[in-house]
Amino acid sequence: MKHCNESDDRASRLTVPSACATALALAILLAHPVYADEVSVPPVPGNIQVSTTNTPYLVGHATGTQNYVCLPTATGFKFTLFTPEATLFNENGKQIITHYFSPNPDEAGNVVRATWQSRDTSTVWGSVGPNDSSSDPAFVKPGAIAWLKVTVVGSEEGPSGGDKLTQTTFIQRLNTNGGLAPATGCASPSDVGHEAFVPYTADYFFYKEKNRDR
Numbered sequence: 001m002k003h004c005n006e007s008d009d010r011a012s013r014l015t016v017p018s019a020c021a022t023a024l025a026l027a028i029l030l031a032h033p034v035y036a037d038e039v040s041v042p043p044v045p046g047n048i049q050v051s052t053t054n055t056p057y058l059v060g061h062a063t064g065t066q067n068y069v070c071l072p073t074a075t076g077f078k079f080t081l082f083t084p085e086a087t088l089f090n091e092n093g094k095q096i097i098t099h100y101f102s103p104n105p106d107e108a109g110n111v112v113r114a115t116w117q118s119r120d121t122s123t124v125w126g127s128v129g130p131n132d133s134s135s136d137p138a139f140v141k142p143g144a145i146a147w148l149k150v151t152v153v154g155s156e157e158g159p160s161g162g163d164k165l166t167q168t169t170f171i172q173r174l175n176t177n178g179g180l181a182p183a184t185g186c187a188s189p190s191d192v193g194h195e196a197f198v199p200y201t202a203d204y205f206f207y208k209e210k211n212r213d214r
Helices: 004-031
Strands: 054-073 076-089 095-103 112-118 123-127 147-156 168-178 195-209
Touching: 054 095, 076 195, 112 147, 123 168
Parallel strands: none
Antiparallel strands: 054 076, 054 195, 076 095, 095 112, 112 123, 123 147, 147 168, 168 195
């Protein structure tokens, strides 16, 4: 005949190891906290690395088009980028940023620059230096636009005080697919003015100074 205390003992033997395991897991979590906003940047070519005084704080997964127009050049005709049109999403598929070209109010003459605007309407403008792009085949897929390091040259809070992006110092465009200008369709005077909207995807990594609190 089974005694009641036998059942209680068995329950105790099962409960104690489970409790220990839970306590151990909690201790590990407290010792090595996991932050929801941690951003992991893939390896990149040396010339587009961001200095270690900056840290990535945000990533957006972009889907859109690179928009080109056929224009005359000194040597003939060429498709020239006149704006990207892209939407950036977070890991949960929520729209967080739009990307396009617009005048930068922080520069004399309102120079047209690559622009990123957050949902809180904070905005940054960026410039790509002469050596801040890479099509290294060890990193960049065939047929994809270059990877970039973009230096922020202007920022603006939103009308209601939104400031998510104003802390940004650099932006990297990585993991690109598609987006290259067409190889045909821009070869004669009759082609001038023709536009091409080329689909692309990319990941944009936003950096801030390490000593920024947020």
